[in-house]
Amino acid sequence: MATTLIKNAELAVAWDTSEKAHTYAPDTDIAFTDGTLTFVGRGYEGTADTVIDGRGLMVMPGLVNIHSHPSSEPLNKGFLDEIGSPGLYNSSLYEYMPIFRADADAVPSCVRVALSELLLSGVTTLADLSMAHPGWLDLLAEAGMRVCIAPMFRSARWFTKNGHVVEYEWDEKAGEKAMEEALRLVERAEQHESGRLFGMVVPAQIDTCAAGLLKESNQEAKKRGLSWQIHAAQSVVEFHEITRRHGMTPIGWLDSMGLLGERSIIGHGIFLDDHPSTPWHTKDDLNRLAETGTTVAHCPTVFARRGIAMKDIGRYIRRGVNMGIGTDTYPHNMLDEMRLAAHIARTQAGDPRTMTTTDLFNAATIGGAKALGRDDIGRLAVGCKADFSLVDITHPMIRPAYDPLRSLIYAAGDRALKAVFVDGNKVVEDGEVLTMDYRQAAAHLNEAQKRIASGVPQRDWAHRSAEKIAPPTFHWS
Structure with missing residues (x-):
């Protein structure tokens, strides 16, 4: 004491x-x-x-980061800085990210690199949205950080065979089983000896989850007093897929099922019914988010790389939407992400007054804490x-x-x-x-990236090399 x-x-x-x-x-x-x-x-x-x-x-x-993918994103450095599928509205989700995915040997180094960078930028609480991997809980505890473990699960995987059409391979029983395993992992996290781990329920993406899985997972979150997060309104492809399936926008469909609320978090929430890239006959999405108390996890860097932006975080805040900040991609630097969030907002609004630094710091502290159901962090x-x-x-x-x-x-x-x-x-x-060997993890990840790069042609639908997909800045002589 x-x-x-x-x-x-x-x-x-x-x-x-x-x-x-x-x-x-x-x-x-x-x-x-x-x-x-x-x-x-x-x-x-x-x-x-x-x-x-x-x-x-x-x-x-301490800063509260409510959306991050430490087990995969650090490996993408250099690969994904300048590429997006032109036939898929410049998203990199469907064509490129799957072929650069970290293998099991690289995952621990990915996590150590990401968590080290987050700590160095003042993050003390993190939501780690990852697929479950061996030793995950002990690895997070090793960092000394407070972590909301958020094991993702889904009913389908997405893929493309040609770079302009996204297809889905469904296995709803596997999704249900994965959710059960995720809930058990959350229970283990909350019992971890470190005392710093807690949980969240995360159906991975709105377009890869069956309606039943979404409803059941949300009910489980409420029953257990946990937050619930889903990637939604994150791409034009997804927006069109959901409107095609259901005749409603992603936000509208979630609202129709009663899935929005004060402990619900929308990962990204960019493509609303009044976004210039996704105009719809309704203009209700922003009000739906505000009126239900739903949080939006804003991660501008990963989208800015593709020429994509939210319209804009200041508008969401003025409408009454609770906003949090995340680092969806490398670098896992929360202060850099906050600075970009402000600059993107002001350029998109054409107005330096669209948001204040007060708004920004609140999103990165008390906004994130509220989303996680915590009143003992972020202040x-x-x-x-x-x-x-x-x-x-x-x-x-x-x-x-x-x-x-x-x-x-x-x-x-x-x-x-x-x-x-x-x-x-x-x-x-x-x-x-002081808790992790950042330099050693980065060195290991450097070697792992070479291994991943060598296997890209086997994973790519067009059998292209990594150098063909992501040409280096200069020719190697």
């Missing part, structure tokens, strides 16, 4: 309980015991076993988890420091993070992850 005190922090992004909002609090003491914050304010008079000098530091609540308040970052506000890229959070997000990024704590334990110090 040792107590640690951060004495006289130059600044804290503290939680104002009366206002229910973050606030800048200068000259603040922060104490925590056994992983829980016990004091946030001025003039701490209690005892402390360890004292951290807060001069020159800003204490910031610095007594009784909350001791999950936070120490930011060096004397760093040259922070200064001049008229508004330190803006300087962090729009200029300094992770370079100004001095340390990261989860459950009161230091997991990052001076740019180094």
